[in-house]
Amino acid sequence: MKKILLIYTYMSPFIKKDLEILKENFDVKTFHYETKGAILRIRQLIKLFFKILKTDLVYHWFCYEHALIGTIVSKCLHKKSIIVVGGSEVTYMPEIDYGLLKNKFAVRMVRFSLKHADKVIAVSNFTKKEILRFVKPKDLKAIYNGIDPDVFKPAGKKENIVVTAGLLSEDRIKLKGLDTFIESAKRLPNIGFVIIGPVDPNYPKPDKTPNIKFTGYLPQTKVLPYYQRAKVYCQLSYYESFGMALAEAMACECIPVITKKGGLPEVVGDTGFYVSYGDTNATVNAIRNALKSDKGKKARERIKKMFLLEKRNRGLVNEINDLLC
Secondary structure, eight states: OOEEEEEESSOOHHHHHHHHHHHHHSEEEEEEOOOOOHHHHHHHHHHHHHHHHTOSEEEEESSSHHHHHHHHHHHHTTOEEEEEEOSGGGOOBTTTTBSGGGSHHHHHHHHHHHHHSSEEEESSHHHHHHHHHHOOOSSEEEOOOOBOTTTSOOOSOOEEEEEEEOOBSTTTHHHHTHHHHHHHHHHOTTSEEEEEBOBOTTSOOOSSOTTEEEEESOOHHHHHHHHHHEEEEEEOOSOOSSOHHHHHHHHTTOEEEEESOTTHHHHHTTSSEEEOTTOHHHHHHHHHHHHTOOTHHHHHHHHHHHOBHHHHHHHHHHHHHHHHO
16 A cells, blocks of 8 residues: 655644545555744654655645655655645735735745645645646646535524634734624624634624624534524635635535635535625625525535535545556
C-alpha cells in the first residue's frame, strides 16, 4: 500500500474528512507543523526529512510555510507532492485587509510552492481561476469539498429561523458580512437569528438585539440541529472560496441567501436568493422572500448532485493514483 504523509497546521473539519478518505485507501501518517521560533522549525525540518524519506507522497492542506518546506524536501528526495489550496493563500483584498498575498515574502513563497508541487488541487473553479491568475502549476485540478447527505439531512419541521456561521471578531466581521446579518436582524425583530461560532471576548455584542442568539463555539454534532431547524441560511461574505457551512446547511434544506462573491454562486446555483455585499435593505427583502419560499428541497438536491463526499473521495484517490502509478 502506498504511503502518504499529510502535513497540516490546524486540523479543521474538512482536513479531517480528507484524512479519513486517504486512510481508507492508503497508508497515511500525519505531521502537525508549527511556526513557533527558529529552533522548533529546525527540529521540524529534521523530522520532516526522515518522515518524507519513508513516504511516497506528501499531501499539504493550504499553501502556507509547511507547504513550502514539504515541497522543497519532497523535491530533494524525489517524492511526489500535492497542495490543496483553500483560497486565502492566493488572494489579497486590501479593502477588507484579507488574504495571504498582502505579504511580499508570502507572494514568493506561495508562487514557488504552487509552481513546484507535482499537483495542485483547488476547492472550487473560482479558486482554480484565482490560482491561474497568480501562477501556472504543473497540474491543476478543481475538486469540490464534499458533504455527507446522510449526516447533513433535514429532520422535523422547519421554523422561521435564520442562521449563519462565522467567528465574530473585529477582523472577521467584514469578511463574513456579519455586520449586515446583525443589521438585518434588527429590522426583522419577529424572526429568530442565530450566529454559530466563537465570539472574540474583546468584540462587544450588539445591543438591543434580543432576537439574535450567539451560540459560541459548537462541535459539529451540535451545529447540525440548528441547520435542521432553520429555514434560511445566510452567507453574506465578501470572500468565500467555497462555503462549507453553506453547503452543509443546504443539505439540511436551508434556503440560501448569499452574496455573488467568490465560489458561493457555484455552490448555490438557482436554489437561493442573491444580494449585493453590504446591502442591508436587499438582504432583509431576500430573507423575507426566502422564508416564504419552498426552495429547501431543491437546495438539498443540488448538494446531493454536485457536492457529495463520495465524489471528493473518488477525485482525490484518482489524482493520487495518477501521480503514483
